[in-house]
Amino acid sequence: ETTEMTNREEAEIQISELDLLSSMFPYEEEFIVTDQVAVAELKHYVENESAEMPSSKVQFILSVKPEVSNASMVEFSMACALPFKYPSVLPEITVRSSLLSRSQQIHLNSDLKTYLMQNCSGEPCMLSAREWVKDHAAAYIDKELSSSAVTTSNAMQSEDIMFTRLWIYSHHIYNRQKRKSIIDWAKELSLSGFCMPGKPGVVCVEGLQSSCEEFWSRVRRLTWKRIVIRHREDVSLEGGGHAEIQKQRKFSTLEEKCFDAHGARGNHMDLGQLYRFLEEKGCADIFQMYFGVEGH
Numbered sequence: 001e002t003t004e005m006t007n008r009e010e011a012e013i014q015i016s017e018l019d020l021l022s023s024m025f026p027y028e029e030e031f032i033v034t035d036q037v038a039v040a041e042l043k044h045y046v047e048n049e050s051a052e053m054p055s056s057k058v059q060f061i062l063s064v065k066p067e068v069s070n071a072s073m074v075e076f077s078m079a080c081a082l083p084f085k086y087p088s089v090l091p092e093i094t095v096r097s098s099l100l101s102r103s104q105q106i107h108l109n110s111d112l113k114t115y116l117m118q119n120c121s122g123e124p125c126m127l128s129a130r131e132w133v134k135d136h137a138a139a140y141i142d143k144e145l146s147s148s149a150v151t152t153s154n155a156m157q158s159e160d161i162m163f164t165r166l167w168i169y170s171h172h173i174y175n176r177q178k179r180k181s182i183i184d185w186a187k188e189l190s191l192s193g194f195c196m197p198g199k200p201g202v203v204c205v206e207g208l209q210s211s212c213e214e215f216w217s218r219v220r221r222l223t224w225k226r227i228v229i230r231h232r233e234d235v236s237l238e239g240g241g242h243a244e245i246q247k248q249r250k251f252s253t254l255e256e257k258c259f260d261a262h263g264a265r266g267n268h269m270d271l272g273q274l275y276r277f278l279e280e281k282g283c284a285d286i287f288q289m290y291f292g293v294e295g296h
Contacts, residue, residue, distance in 0.1 A: 012046050013087055021127075029063055032061050034059045038056045061080070062080060093116075107143065111136070116128075163236075165204065165250070168203040168216070169230040170202075190208070204286075257277065
């Protein structure tokens with residue numbers, strides 16, 4: 001008869017499996033424990049009757065280079081976390097690679113999970129999981145190519161006919177280089193709107209959805225104390241042509257707007273002027289989203 005494994009037995013198995021992995025993969029680029037404290041807690045728990053259950057799961061990353069002739073450049077990383085009840089329950093594994101699309105990654109991870117559920121319940125399975133990734137992962141890079149060629153062209157069309165307006169809020173925008181990038185990128189991506197530097201910083205961009213997404217992914221990579229999208233508007237365009245896009249725009253180009261406040265440092269913007277500017281553009285309701293007060 002099978003008895004339930006005790007927490008200590010499970011912890012012992014986890015430690016011996018970690019030892020095995022580190023002896024098989026001695027180099028950091030192959031196997032690295034990302035949370036040493038969790039491992040120390042786990043060992044302490046196994047060695048001391050009185051010790052408490054660890055407070056965090058052991059987490060580590062395994063790297064896998066598949067043996068595929070044309071995929072010599074491909075590398076997969078397996079980000080792994082061991083739940084306290086592992087191996088009685090399955091490990092949490094996320095396989096990633098820069099060459100996988102989002103849907104390919106989801107597909108790959110769900111197939112790996114199915115494989116583990118069918119083959120590895122109750123047993124230590126990190127090596128089998130790694131083997132499976134080594135044998136199967138590369139195939140997912142080419143999966144769906146046949147079908148996705150069709151869907152991409154449709155997706156492009158449907159994406160092209162979404163018009164988006166993003167309202168971005170930052171704790172402050174003073175840095176000249178950032179201000180220049182914001183204007184240059186908007187121009188490059190055919191976005192209109194405005195940027196209000198100072199404290200707080202407000203940026204609005206509008207244009208094709210894909211261009212807005214690209215703009216946001218670049219801007220957020222810069223270093224900010226805090227930057228968020230406060231509000232976004234998406235409008236589906238009928239024809240998706242140039243004229244349709246122009247019709248949706250509330251701003252003609254992207255310009256920097258300085259609503260000078262006559263403050264000590266001259267960099268706190270006059271929010272009353274901002275409110276009137278937004279009102280003129282038919283965006284007065286946005287003011288409340290930004291500042292939580294009715295404008296005046």
